[in-house]
Amino acid sequence: MKVRKLIDSFNDAIDGVIHVLKTQRNMRIHFALAVAVLFFSSFFDLTRLEMLMLLFAISLVIICEMINTAIESSIDIITKKYHPQARIAKNVAAGAVLIAAFNSIVVGYLIFFDRLSQFIPNTFFKIKQSPPYLTFITIIIVSLLIVIIKTLSLKGSHLKGGLISGHSALAFSLFIMISILTGDVLVITLSLLMAILVAHTRVESGIHTIWEVILGGILGVLVALLIFSI
Template structure:
């Protein structure tokens, strides 16, 4: 279990490194946030949201691979070699192809909803279903990383706990959508147990958990009332 948690931690650190050092990765994150927000606004179907997530993950994965290849070449090659340049160019081309594919898929998916919205014929249900929960959690995940590495990083390296942000988001959505008191109480108990477990970790502080909880609640309410 500990080894699995460490592997998750290292993978998360790799994602944070790519976001904080690669301009293109930051662009992909902001683009993903906008696209996911539009997915909620236009209430896309389950299949459409799945396709949106596939292309988002594809672009981000390609950018991560590109970053890994670039850093490996920089480490092993002291002077620029033609083959090293080819390797970097091919890796960059992979990112470009995936980005173009994402744009095409986005155009196909959003064309009709945007057209209906412009003509005033878009019908919205404002229901919180499984697709909504997944998209909101995805937005909280991406926004937490963005806030952590941009706004809060400039304020004395203020930390935000990602797990507490997601936990608070789930709890907020359940309280908004579910009128069953028992479900709300059980969710609160699970959330408290999760936070208690986080406090047992050496690198987790009370302030980071509090920051994550506040951010998770704020983002969820903001997304819910804006969409």
């Protein structure tokens, strides 16, 4: 009986994780980023302590997001009406997620900064010698591809909506070009944050879905890398 209850407890816990993944967009984003970070970390020679710090930072974000969801659900059970105390409880829980996410960014940056400082200049050295007009060619090609895809998809207009996010495609193509032309880790990080902010505004404004933004970002990255590599 005790073994059965233990198994039931594990099943309930797993159901809780799956429920949050199914219902919370932010949790899906956290999971996707966690998988990406762990995948790329395998290419670097991280120490045991650095790996421990990385796993702790990732776990902290996911745990805070789950607690935030539990608090929101509990409040919604008690009342559906607006109440100042309910608003405070939800905002505090969301604030905990924000702090945990910011902490994970700082931890990741401190762990990978030195390694990227050595890796990026060597990787981009040959590409950096490319003629400067390739930057403008890349922007034109990305813009044309966006118009073509939106025209074929018959969804949205050329400047708003559509199968992919044109703003995200251009933002991430510019991020790649800035990375190649500068090779500076700090500048690359700041340009990446700006590209993410552009993509985020398209989702928050309801113009694009998260997947349309991701597709746009992938298009911009691939086109920029392909042109500069060739």
